[in-house]
Amino acid sequence: MPGTPSAAPGGAATSTSVATGAPNAGEDGTDPSLAAAPALRFPDGFVWGAATSAYQIEGAAHVDGRGQSVWDTFCRIPGRVRNGETGDVAADHYHRWADDLDLIRELGLKSYRFSVSWPRVVPTGAGPVNRKGLDFYKRLADGLRNRGVTPMVTLYHWDTPQELQDLGGWENRDTAYRFAEYAATVAQALGDVVPNWLTLNEPKTIVQNGYLSGTHAPGKQDPGAAYVVAHHQLLAHGLAVQAMRPHLGTTGRIGPALNLHPCYPADDSPQAQARTVLHDGYENRLYLDPILKGSYPQDVLDDLASYSPIHKYILDGDVQVINSPVELLAVQYYTPLYVTAEGDTVTRYPTTEAFWQQIYPEGMYDILMRIKKDYGDIALTITENGLPTPDTLGRDGRVRDTGRISFLRDHFAEAHRAITDGVNLESYHVWSLMDNFEWAEGYDQRWGLVYVDYATQRRIRKDSADWYSDVIRANGL
């Protein structure tokens, strides 16, 4: 299984190193250098935003008819989530949504990416629609529009309804059809207010963390099944695109949200080079090729033949469905991967509190340029980029997350370089708007621009939030 990846977001962390740097934030948290004309100006109309997902912030797990998801189940298995934490309350966004939207407006965000909880809308995954659940997202989307913020909706951010999991989850082809029905329901309800739609968030993380390492729900370690799960998710993407289309008018755009990893050989040996090509196949081409080119990468299929029955699950016509036209590609960039002659991955750069994340901003440029080269000029949006930092609330009420400012500045600069070199990048969403439930890490890691004091649910803008507001106002850095 040479391509089996080792780095994926949200796994159990052991590393302690942090991002460093020398940000320019002044005493009041703003960046004086941005008051003048920015050195790196983004194109007019470039859209700045931030992202969250339902299970990570909403809480209200047992409210208004929400069904159970695989994460509700997983969190209750002893030892699976740090400190035994759950998303039951999280940042209580379900109840605090209006204040949170005010905060979004105050920060000056132009786009806000949130996810819809499948079990909140279809509690059993296949049965009747829960009107109260759907109404919550309608309020959210309308509330954003009323505040001048463009909503971007992700339909699946890992919260598979438990009842579907009991029937096999993504191992069961039927789940792809149920997802398409649910996607159509949401598109019908919100299609008039939401212009940008993402089907699945990081299908690769479900494969790697959910079915290879088992560090995420549903917590399996079954390489054979893992790639059946990959295919059924991709099929679900294509079926959803087709099912949603009639509800989105002429302006609604749809795409997948893929976490892409630029892969580099760890040394100059031909073996490392060859392993890197295959690793790239597992990390990137396995998802990009069927969606954007209408074919699975042959080298990955050949490699899979020895340990996964995926071939038997790819039925006639599936790849054409997966290849249904999309208008957007959402890219989530966190880390590069360095591949050895043995096919392992090694760490080259400082990591963050997330052990799998090496700080390498140039990787952002490389992955964007590579998409342009291999997949053309489809509109690109960065839907996630960020890092956890060891944020604490000071006595003065400030959270001085200088590492986050440095990190974002360097990554924004690489995005700017890619735009300058012709990449069709239209927007950038920082992960995350606020601190939240970081899956197997529970609440230990803080990824937000906004600090959440979980004891009181008070929101406090970190220095990075003020700095980001300045960037947005200047449309550059």
Ligand code: IFM
């Ligand atoms: O928090 C996650 C998010 O849910 C998906 N992408 C990676 C983030 C950081 O691990």
